[in-house]
Amino acid sequence: MASRHRTPRGPEVVLSTGASSALLVIYTERLDACHDFYCGLGLELVREQHGSGPVHYAVELAGGMVLELYPARPGHATGRLRLGFTVPASDRFRGGEHRLSDPDGRVVVVEVIEGP
Template identity: 55%
Template sequence: MILELAVIYTTRLDACRDFYRGIGLDLATERHGNGPEHYAAALADGGVLELYPATGRPETGYLRLGLTAPPNGAGFLPSGRHTLTDPDGRTVVLTVADAPEGRSRPAGTTPAAAKGGAGGPVPPEGRTGVTYTEIAEHYGMSARYLSENPRWGRHPGWPPAIGRRGRTIEFDSAAIARFFGEHHTREATPLEPSRRYTVVEIAEASGLQPDSIRSDISRGRWPAPDEMNGDRKLWRGETITAHLAGRRIYRSKPK
């Protein structure tokens, strides 16, 4: 027996889309007839995972998903088994396979998080440009998401192609770095080092969306809270300032 289709109905469609894209699912926008716009990703065994807005149907409740990603196929997550929580609280057990012995990530595609966010993707030896795949791996997203998203590859300011590599177009690495610096760097409000901040307060100060922060927390990409006040997680300003300094799309205001 083969699982052909799994559908999740959610009231937080955008947050769930970002979460599942972030762990490597290549979600594409779809719409069938007069039905609602939704997202679908084809799985390696031929099955499909879909995310639908919970409008005409009730929201999907507790669910435990088990997924396996290829080496370097789940954003910044290392190989091994990871128990995550999606924005609606569903458990996702993600196993990231080990890279074959002797193989490593292609030159110039180390994620920006590992580089401290500096610079653009480096072209492979013998090439002058970088492809969507190399850009996507450098910045930690899927190539399809990068190329089709109006904030990225379909943005009016996206650099023009400089050539081709077979059927794949190439872009100037320096131009890509400038694009990310100009369009995906935000000014952050300075945080008081010793003050304790909630998720909502961090979002207001940093420009991040609360759902994005919660998603990062569930995926292990956010520092542990400095203290708890009942059920509320609290972080010191100095903790958050240090964390945001390493994110590729945020910087502190000039002194």
């Protein structure tokens, strides 16, 4: 079942009431630089390694979605992608929308919420 909803910034979108995001994996040839970039947004990425698999980073976001950064084999990085995060205001970010690029050139829109 879906419903229609008008977003604050744009046109009407259809909301799915039966699906939600659970996992987003970004493959990068610049693992350390991307780790530093996303940590700088306030995401607390934790180093992980499962068995003999590659070292990677993961964080569970509000709502339960997991974001992971994995090392990519040459030529197999996640390509063009636009991400959006909502974060609380900090010394680095004041209220409003900030359009950034991660070390791989992906667009990252940060919506900063001024808290109490």
